[in-house]
Structure formats: structure tokens, C-alpha cells
Amino acid sequence: MALTAPYGFPPGVQYLSTPVPSRLLSPQDRLTYCSPCPPSGLPNAPPKLSIRKISDPGHPANGQSGLFNVTGKPIPRGTWLRDYVGWVHTEDEADLRSDYDLSLDRRVIRDERGDVVRVDVIGIDATKMGAEARFVNDYRGVPGFVRPNAVFELREWDLPSSTKAEPKKGIRMAVWAGPHGIDKGAEICVSYGRGFWQKRSEEAAQV
């Protein structure tokens, strides 16, 4: 069944409910990061959010879009808001210029002595495909914000094939209401981390 994209979702971007794996992802990683999550696997019912065009010259993302709380009331702290879905890929496939790519998971691979052999990074890019969470802006410079009101954090649930002897988890990167909750009508803003903006200013200096 074709999914209906929410109002404000760009027609050129594929609307997803479930992350799409790169062909280079291992069968195990596909299962972990790209299995569909049934409604019973969600931490709470999805609160009503809306993608809105920003038309405030004082907003640093003026002219772009953002994601807003339209539940008509504050959203309590710790509420699950949305999963960050997109194209799930290996580190080598990361598009370093992407505005929608984030690190989904890091796995430390050790040898039999316990020494670190390498760290595998799994990324998720919502440039060409994604859902509402791709519209979450960074709080820096946004009028009224002194700190983010939401956070990125992993969540997991038991896959249907999971047993006590062999537990199997599905994992998603998700956006959650921060420790002070989200005010009625407020934009949902996270921190992308200083690294994101540092990289930006280095790129701008090279132009």
C-alpha cells in the first residue's frame, strides 16, 4: 500500500515508514536497522507534529522547513516523537556533503584477545528518502531557544523472531522530547553537535 506523505513533505523526496538498506549492508544489519516496527513496538502513540515552512527573517533556517508540536498542549519529557528514517548505509558510502546524514550506530569489533580491530559506523541519510524527523532543525540561533528541546537517541524493540535463547532487537535512531518537554506549538529543535557546525564553517572557509 502506498504511504501518504504528510502535508509539507517535499514531492521530490520519497516518504518512508521503514528505513531502506544499502545493498552493502549485511543481512544482520538489515534485520537490526531496517525491519518494520509494528505499532506495538512503539514507546507511545506518535504525537501530532507538523512540517511547516519557516517565514521568520530572524530564524537561521528562514525559507526552509521545521517540525512543530501541533498537539495543542505541551509534550511531556521523554516522549518518543518520531524515528529518523532514511537510507541506511556503511561508512564508506557516506555522502560527506549531505545535510541529512547522521551516525546511526557505532560497533566496536574486537579480536579474540579483546583488542579493538576496528569500529564500524552505520549511517542514515534522509536526503532522498525519509520522514518527518528529517525536518528537525538545530536550536542554535532559533528565536526563543537557549537549549534544544529534543534529543536524538537510539530506541530498540524485540523482533518477532526473538527468543529467550536468541534475543533479536530492532534498532532505530529516534527523536525524543528533552528533559523540559516541548511547549505547545513550539518548533522541535535538537543539537546537531558542535562537530556539524565546525565542519560547516571549515567548508565555508574553503569556498
Ligand SMILES: C[S@@+](CC[C@H](N)C(=O)[O-])C[C@H]1O[C@@H](n2cnc3c(N)ncnc32)[C@H](O)[C@@H]1O
Ligand atoms: C536536517 S536539515 C533540517 C531541515 C531543513 N530545515 C529543511 O527544511 O529541510 C539540516 C539543515 O537545516 C538547516 N538548519 C537547521 N538548523 C539550523 C540552524 N540552527 N541554523 C542554520 N541552519 C539550520 C541547515 O541548512 C542544515 O544543513
